[in-house]
Amino acid sequence: MSQPDRAYDHPTERFPRAARSTAKKLGIDADKVVDNEDAGPAGTTGDFRLAVPFPGPCDIRFGGVDWAPGADASSSLTDVDVALGAADQTPPSAPTGLTATPHEGSIDLSWSAAADNTAVTAYAVYRWTDPTPIGGSINYTQAHVKVATVTTGTSYTDPGLLPTVLYHYEVRAADAATNVGPRSNQADQYADGTPPTAGDNHDGLWHRTFALRLSGTDSGSGIDHFEYRSGGPGSLWDTGNVVALGSNRLGNPSGARTVTYRAYDRAGNVAEASCVALIDGKAPATTCDAPSGPVAAPLTVHLTPHDADSGVSRTDYSTNYGLTWRSGTSFSLSTPGTYWVIYRSVDNVGNIERYRYRTLIVTGGSSAATRRSPNAGRPAAAGVTVAP
Numbered sequence: 001m002s003q004p005d006r007a008y009d010h011p012t013e014r015f016p017r018a019a020r021s022t023a024k025k026l027g028i029d030a031d032k033v034v035d036n037e038d039a040g041p042a043g044t045t046g047d048f049r050l051a052v053p054f055p056g057p058c059d060i061r062f063g064g065v066d067w068a069p070g071a072d073a074s075s076s077l078t079d080v081d082v083a084l085g086a087a088d089q090t091p092p093s094a095p096t097g098l099t100a101t102p103h104e105g106s107i108d109l110s111w112s113a114a115a116d117n118t119a120v121t122a123y124a125v126y127r128w129t130d131p132t133p134i135g136g137s138i139n140y141t142q143a144h145v146k147v148a149t150v151t152t153g154t155s156y157t158d159p160g161l162l163p164t165v166l167y168h169y170e171v172r173a174a175d176a177a178t179n180v181g182p183r184s185n186q187a188d189q190y191a192d193g194t195p196p197t198a199g200d201n202h203d204g205l206w207h208r209t210f211a212l213r214l215s216g217t218d219s220g221s222g223i224d225h226f227e228y229r230s231g232g233p234g235s236l237w238d239t240g241n242v243v244a245l246g247s248n249r250l251g252n253p254s255g256a257r258t259v260t261y262r263a264y265d266r267a268g269n270v271a272e273a274s275c276v277a278l279i280d281g282k283a284p285a286t287t288c289d290a291p292s293g294p295v296a297a298p299l300t301v302h303l304t305p306h307d308a309d310s311g312v313s314r315t316d317y318s319t320n321y322g323l324t325w326r327s328g329t330s331f332s333l334s335t336p337g338t339y340w341v342i343y344r345s346v347d348n349v350g351n352i353e354r355y356r357y358r359t360l361i362v363t364g365g366s367s368a369a370t371r372r373s374p375n376a377g378r379p380a381a382a383g384v385t386v387a388p
Helices: none
Strands: 047-052 066-068 079-084 096-103 106-111 120-129 145-150 156-157 168-177 180-183 187-190 197-200 210-217 224-231 242-245 253-266 270-279 285-288 297-306 314-319 330-333 337-347 356-363 384-387
Touching: 096 168, 096 187, 120 156, 120 210, 145 156, 145 224, 156 297, 197 253, 197 270, 210 224, 210 253, 242 253, 285 337, 285 356, 297 314, 297 337, 297 356
Parallel strands: 047 079
Antiparallel strands: 096 106, 106 156, 120 145, 120 168, 168 180, 168 187, 197 210, 210 242, 224 253, 253 270, 285 297, 297 330, 314 337, 330 384, 337 356
């Protein structure tokens, strides 16, 4: 503006051509930099504060005034703030702490008050959404549209919104002289006040290990992430949608494991659920009731397996040091001799007990019976009766 300090005699007089680079005359933003806060590349559009040096009624027309080479105000200018009156040309500070709280179809905005050398009289609330890709790419920015002017308080509820759209907000303060201050921080939110639903794939069956997969649905802003913990109250929360469950020696025992999990949507709404997963990482334990010393034939031996989790599937044993195997929980030895017995049990999820060994000496009967070494290659299996 070539003559910024003289009072214009006629309220409809045209302002001379103004150079955008003259920061003192145009009052570009608080940082004195021509930027792209509103839309478009730097140097083409931005925020301008024009101080009109008289307080009386007037018309300000920007059409036909070249603000950049080859462009006029009607096509290139996005946001021009006009301060009426020359007495106060100091804008308020930026509002701080802008937050956005979601509700179904609306968003509550709240911020901390701006400061001004006189008094803040109003706050302008700006809203915009993400641009839609054109031809698979985004090569433009959305204009920040003023949706409300708040004259009382430091909050605003923006109604009539879609829960599937991410909305962005900024707030600016204005004083009585219509000076407009810099923008607040940006707050982003969906107008989604409905929590998602949460579920999982647990089947109520016993497993050695199990990948518990968490799932959720949300018809509004959509599922954002999951949190879970499997160590009970007080344990730490992990992030992810797959919970690897198994038994080990690091504090993850066998048995019923309660997993608590949460599904979050993009608006911050949360749904919590839990399930009980049955994990068996321990092999069965089998006891043998055979006496430790020689016993007269016939000798009946009972094998008793124990498995408190998934239960016992079968018990296997051999009376000839593993050359042949049978399944059952008892057997009888009627032929005198020495028997090298091996036994173990398997539970219903496939955990296999380590081999257990017993040497049984059966006396009486024919003198032809002899004791054999486990390496002799021939079992003392004659006279074995299987009782399943």
